[in-house]
Amino acid sequence: MQPFELKKRQLLMALIIELESALQKQQLWQSERPSEQALASKLPFAIDHLNFVQWLQFIFIEKITLLLQQNLPLPTSMAIAPMASEYFKVQINSCPEIVALITRIDLTINEKV
Known part of the structure; x- marks a missing residue:
């Protein structure tokens, strides 16, 4: 693995851990897993069965963590931040920290760090 790729993976893992922590801090982390049917949705962001969080x-x-742990190829481009911005815009708590983390994840995947 190239040094740049290793650094990218390490940064991405740190951001994922930070995102998980931020979700828990905002009490958005759920202990109950949605049904397998809901998780199998083919629509973007599984919008027909799940909320964005x-x-x-x-x-x-879960998917990014699995890719990182198993040294599998990462996506080459990503744009989740616009959805995060829209979702949190209408929530009582706008969660700018979470949107900022997701933006950093997008930039890391898109190699603009």
């Missing part, structure tokens, strides 16, 4: 926790974070 559920998608982050049960699909995005």
Whole structure:
């Protein structure tokens, strides 16, 4: 693995851990897992069965963590921050820390760090 790729993976793992912590801090982390049917949604962000935070926790974070742990290829481009901005814009707690973390994850995946 190239030094840049290793650094990118380390940074991405740190950001994922920070995102998980921020979700827990805001009391958005859920202990109950959605049904397998909900998690199998083919729509973007599983919007037909999950809210955005559920998608982050049960699909995005789990998948990126798995890719990192198993040294599998990462996505080459990502744009989750616009969805995060829209989702949190209408929430009681706008969670700018979470949106900022997701933006950093996007930039890291897109190699603009």
